Amino acid sequence: MDLPSRPELFDFHGVSMTHYFTDNWENIQNFQARPDDILIATYPKAGTTWVSYILDLLYFGLTSPEIQTSIPLHQRVPFLEINVPSVDSGIDLADNLPTSPRLIKTHFPVQFVPNSFWGENCKIVYVARNAKDNMVSYFHFDRMNMVEPEPGDWSSYLHRFMEGKVVFGSWYDHVNGWWKKKQTYSKLHYMFYEDLIEDTGREIDKLCCFLGLTPSVEKKKKITSGVQFDNMKKNDIVNHSTIPFMDFKISPFMRKGMVGDWKNHFTVTQNEQFDEDYKKKMRDPTLQFRTEI
Numbered sequence: 001m002d003l004p005s006r007p008e009l010f011d012f013h014g015v016s017m018t019h020y021f022t023d024n025w026e027n028i029q030n031f032q033a034r035p036d037d038i039l040i041a042t043y044p045k046a047g048t049t050w051v052s053y054i055l056d057l058l059y060f061g062l063t064s065p066e067i068q069t070s071i072p073l074h075q076r077v078p079f080l081e082i083n084v085p086s087v088d089s090g091i092d093l094a095d096n097l098p099t100s101p102r103l104i105k106t107h108f109p110v111q112f113v114p115n116s117f118w119g120e121n122c123k124i125v126y127v128a129r130n131a132k133d134n135m136v137s138y139f140h141f142d143r144m145n146m147v148e149p150e151p152g153d154w155s156s157y158l159h160r161f162m163e164g165k166v167v168f169g170s171w172y173d174h175v176n177g178w179w180k181k182k183q184t185y186s187k188l189h190y191m192f193y194e195d196l197i198e199d200t201g202r203e204i205d206k207l208c209c210f211l212g213l214t215p216s217v218e219k220k221k222k223i224t225s226g227v228q229f230d231n232m233k234k235n236d237i238v239n240h241s242t243i244p245f246m247d248f249k250i251s252p253f254m255r256k257g258m259v260g261d262w263k264n265h266f267t268v269t270q271n272e273q274f275d276e277d278y279k280k281k282m283r284d285p286t287l288q289f290r291t292e293i
């Protein structure tokens, strides 16, 4: 099989993107959402897979156990904008999903989301992760994922991240854009990776409240355990090990799954520079992240 090659980053409507996520732009923008579709929106590496699996288990865990063990999660929860050779496009997968509701994921900044999701008043779950850990995770992901641009060394990556010169653009714009949307769009549940780490059960309860689900105590217990890092890491259906363009020898997809790994990467100077720049960009006092718990 011919593996796709590493792409170049370019400016696309003011956001750094690669052609793997823009080639199918017309079809993506014309995508017809259904009222019961649930969109899982995140900046890359914020916990998309974790929340996708939680939702998948909440909706389909008991009704279709055979699917749970045979079809990889990335096919059950299509990545709307992806269009990479050797795997099905997100649009094709989404259009052919037999489930109801359909769970669909996107890394788009809020202004790129196809209109039909707003028009149909779909429920949206947004997951955000603190910038430092998010960046560390993204750096290692870009090393192992051949459809991402070369990350280069850590120091240059850090500066590019601060400038928003990574795929899907600026983390700062992304988390703020979606946060602002929450003020006017009531069907948006904004959650934090750090909260999920702190108390997964509590966050699942909040999610259920938003989704209008009432799982039994036993089901909730099963889900909470199934989505723990170590269990997901060894579960080939969810750990992305079947994706052909990811090289787990360089770095596994389920890497560390923790809050505070940034401390093993940032130098003191880099941390000071980052914090200084962060203050300038993150001016909304109502949006607060935790870099340790």
Ligand code: A3P
Binding pocket: 042, 043, 044, 045, 046, 047, 048, 049, 050, 133, 136, 137, 138, 140, 227, 228, 229, 230, 232, 253, 254, 255, 256, 257, 258, 261
């Ligand atoms: P790390 O690289 O810091 O380990 P995404 O799914 O958005 O690509 O995010 C991937 C990140 O979420 C990775 O972070 C991965 O380990 C982490 N993750 C996935 N499942 C998790 C879980 N069950 N518990 C904690 N972290 C998880």
